[in-house]
Structure formats: C-alpha cells, structure tokens
Amino acid sequence: MSTVLDLVRPDLRDFAGYGSARSERLQGRIWLNANESAWRNPADAADACRRYPEPQPPALIDALARLYGCAPERLLVGRGSDEAIDLLVRALCVPGRDAVLATPPVFGMYAVCARLQGAPLLEVPLREDDIGFDVDLDAIGTAALERGARIVFLCSPSNPTGGAIAPARVAALARRLLGRALVVVDEAYAEYSSMPSATGLLPAMPNLAVLRTLSKAHALAGARIGVLLGDPALIAVLRRCQAPYPVPAPCAALALEGLSPPAQQATAERVALVRRERGRMAAALAALPCVRRAYPSQGNFLLVRFQDADTAFGKLLAAGVVVRDQRAAPALADALRITIGSPGQNDAVLAALRPARPAASAGGAAAAGVRT
Known part of the structure; x- marks a missing residue:
C-alpha cells in the first residue's frame, strides 16, 4: 500500500538532517552547548535574541493547530509560505525528472522553486468564462499523470484572479492522483473567502497538503510566519530538511500575541470590513468607463482589466497609489491587481481612475450666474 513517503525523494526518506543544539531537547541551568554569547546585545533589552530559538516553537505550534483545527504533528511552521513551497519541491522532486504543475496566471513562486530545483514545469492555464477564471481539474489530472x-x-x-475551489473538487483530484502526486492547496487568502478550507480533507487524503499564512488577514507579513498542513509523515520529513532555526524568537512571540483572543477578534472585524469594501469596490470599478472588467474575488484584492492599463497604472501612481501590474502575466496583458485597503485608500483609487471633470468656460459660468 502506497504512503505519502513514496512521493518523497528516495534519498531523503531516511535523511536525518542537521541535529542542532536545540533539537537535542536537553534540559539544564547553564547553557554552554551552542556557542552562544553569555551576554545579551545592548540593543536586545528583552534578551530575546541571545539564544537560538526553538526550531518549531511548541506554544506557537499549539496555537496554530487550534487556529486551523488540526493535530500539531500535521503542522510545519516556517519563514512564510515561500519556504514551505521551496521545501516541498526540494524534498519531493528529483531534478530533471519529477515535474511541478501550476495553473497560470498564478502566484509565481511555484515556477521559481521548480526552476531552482531543476524540476520540469507543467502548466495548465486557468479557463476564463462569463463568471471569471476557474481551474480545469480534469486537464490537470491528465497532465499530472x-x-x-x-x-x-x-x-x-x-x-491574482480571485477564484476559489470547492473542497469536493480538490478531493476528487487528490483521489485521482493518489500515490502519484501531492496536491498542495495554497490558501493564503482563505480568511477572506466564503469557500470552506481544504484542511478538513487532510485526515482522509494523505497526498494532500494545505498552505496557510499569518501574512495577509492577520497582518503579520513582516513576521514571516507560514504554515504547511499535511500528513504527519510528510511533515516529519520536511522538518528534517528545514534549516535549523527557521522561526526567530521575536517573530514567534509576536505571532503568539497576534493569535490571542482580542487580536483574533480584531482580525475578524477587519476581514469583515474588507469583504464589504471588496463588494463596493468591485461595483464602483466596473462602472468606470476606463474599466473593461472587474473580476469577482474571494481574496482581499480585485483583478481588473482596463481599456488602457498603462494609462490607469500611470494615473494611480500619480495619485500616490501603488498597485500590482499584471500585464506580463499570461492572458493578463491589460490587467492590474488592486488590493482592498481601508475605505479611504479605496476612495483614493476610485478618485484617481474617474474621468476628469471638464472645466467650465468663463462664458458658460457667467451665463449660469456664477461669479468668475
């Protein structure tokens, strides 16, 4: 019977990795096993950085496991989702042989990590219809096999397209690829979505993994806390392949505070506001004469096609508004991606894109009884 370990590179299945001073789990009063300084740096008032951190901070692991509703042994924490993507590609793909499949236009790190590993990149483009963009799961399964x-x-x-995939569709693909490929669902924007998370599928799907992050809805992008959820055997392998100290102690402490009940309540309120603003912005942008199409989105952003994307990009920059230029992405030569900001920031976007009002002539103003 196949297991998820069959998908791991053969030379890494029993790889022990680096045994760091913290991984030995020793206890003592005087710590002299890691060649650390006996004194804190003068700038480190809290003495938070003199010692190497826990490779997988237990308190943070427990908090994240509660947040995502999974067992701690199913969870790997690291430096953002980027590290997890890179670890997966390096641990599973034999260079020059095992391919990575992505669905452009999509987040570019999947292709970057494949390139760095020397893994062939397969692409099954998203399909566009009257509703928006969607994945072609039948074509994906066939190409993967x-x-x-x-x-x-x-x-x-x-x-950048904003569409979400129902868990039942993910499950069908994972079943089709069982023993052949790992299906990884990147849910960086899941908090903004009405679609249920694929995390509920994990106990029944050993060849499924889910990426989550504290960078978006939890507003901790600078802390670089990314999470991979998956089969415990896969997580154990990846922990051995991971750098010795992936989570800086101050970042772990900040993440724990950011997952406290008051912080989570504030996060929920802000997510609700973003969802409301997303609907308002979608309608307002679609009504502008410079906009060809504003796509429905389950994220905290909108993909927008313009009559003249270069002019729109320039107007926004002139107003001090920086958006993501998507014109180099496949099938998006006229598109920009606009993050949903605060109501005031969103109003600034609309003001920059609205047509300029024609100035009234002096004669017309006088005829209307307007003092010039």
Missing part, C-alpha cells in the same frame, strides 16, 4: 508531475499546486483563492 501523463507527464510525471510530483506536485500539483492549486491556489485557492487564486492570486
């Missing part, structure tokens, strides 16, 4: 994909990345909600 016929062309040797070891990892299939699904982005849900998808960046």
Whole structure:
C-alpha cells in the first residue's frame, strides 16, 4: 500500500538532517552547548535574541493547530509560505525528472522553486468564462499523470484572479492522483473567502497538503510566519530538511500575541470590513468607463482589466497609489491587481481612475450666474 513517503525523494526518506543544539531537547541551568554569547546585545533589552530559538516553537505550534483545527504533528511552521513551497519541491522532486504543475496566471513562486530545483514545469492555464477564471481539474489530472508531475499546486483563492475551489473538487483530484502526486492547496487568502478550507480533507487524503499564512488577514507579513498542513509523515520529513532555526524568537512571540483572543477578534472585524469594501469596490470599478472588467474575488484584492492599463497604472501612481501590474502575466496583458485597503485608500483609487471633470468656460459660468 502506497504512503505519502513514496512521493518523497528516495534519498531523503531516511535523511536525518542537521541535529542542532536545540533539537537535542536537553534540559539544564547553564547553557554552554551552542556557542552562544553569555551576554545579551545592548540593543536586545528583552534578551530575546541571545539564544537560538526553538526550531518549531511548541506554544506557537499549539496555537496554530487550534487556529486551523488540526493535530500539531500535521503542522510545519516556517519563514512564510515561500519556504514551505521551496521545501516541498526540494524534498519531493528529483531534478530533471519529477515535474511541478501550476495553473497560470498564478502566484509565481511555484515556477521559481521548480526552476531552482531543476524540476520540469507543467502548466495548465486557468479557463476564463462569463463568471471569471476557474481551474480545469480534469486537464490537470491528465497532465499530472501523463507527464510525471510530483506536485500539483492549486491556489485557492487564486492570486491574482480571485477564484476559489470547492473542497469536493480538490478531493476528487487528490483521489485521482493518489500515490502519484501531492496536491498542495495554497490558501493564503482563505480568511477572506466564503469557500470552506481544504484542511478538513487532510485526515482522509494523505497526498494532500494545505498552505496557510499569518501574512495577509492577520497582518503579520513582516513576521514571516507560514504554515504547511499535511500528513504527519510528510511533515516529519520536511522538518528534517528545514534549516535549523527557521522561526526567530521575536517573530514567534509576536505571532503568539497576534493569535490571542482580542487580536483574533480584531482580525475578524477587519476581514469583515474588507469583504464589504471588496463588494463596493468591485461595483464602483466596473462602472468606470476606463474599466473593461472587474473580476469577482474571494481574496482581499480585485483583478481588473482596463481599456488602457498603462494609462490607469500611470494615473494611480500619480495619485500616490501603488498597485500590482499584471500585464506580463499570461492572458493578463491589460490587467492590474488592486488590493482592498481601508475605505479611504479605496476612495483614493476610485478618485484617481474617474474621468476628469471638464472645466467650465468663463462664458458658460457667467451665463449660469456664477461669479468668475
């Protein structure tokens, strides 16, 4: 019977990794086993950085496990989702043989990590229809089986298009690829979505993994806390392949505070506001004459096609508004991605894109009884 370990590179299945001073789990009063300084740095008033941190901070692991509703042994924490993507590709793909499959236009790190590993990149483009963009899961499954994909990345909600994939569809693909490929669902924007998370599928799907992050809805992008959820055997392998100290102690402490009940309540309120603003912005942008189409989105952003994207981008920059230029992405030569900001920031976007009002002539103003 196949297990998720069959998808791991053969040379890494029993790889022990680096045994750091913290991984030995020793106890003592005087710590002289890691060649650390006996004195704190003068700038480190809290003495938070003199010692190497826990590789997988237990308190943070427990808090994240509660947040995502999974057992701690199913969870790996690291430096953002980027590190987890890179770890997966390096641990599962034999260079030159095992392929990575992605669905452009989509988050570019899947392709970058494949390139760095020397893994062939397979692409099954998203399909566009009257509703928006969607994945072609039948084509994905066929391409993965016929062309040797070891990892299939699904982005849900998808960046930059905003579409989400129902868990039942994810499960059907994972069943089809059982023993052949790992299906990875990137849920960086899941908090903004009405679609249920794929995390509920994990106990029944050993070849499924889910990426989550504290960078978006939890407003901790600078702390670089990313999470991979998956089969415990896969998580154990990845922990051995991970750098010795991936989570700086101050970042772990900040993340723990950011997951406290008051902080989570504030996060929920802000997510609700973003959802309301997303609907308002979608309608307002679609009504502008410069906009060809504003796509529905389950994320905290909108993908917008413009009559003249270069002019729109320039107007926004002139107003001090920086958005993501998508014109180099496949099938998005006229598109920009606009993050949903605060109501005031969103108003600034609309003001920059609205047509300029024609100035009234002096004669017309006088005829209207307007003092010039």
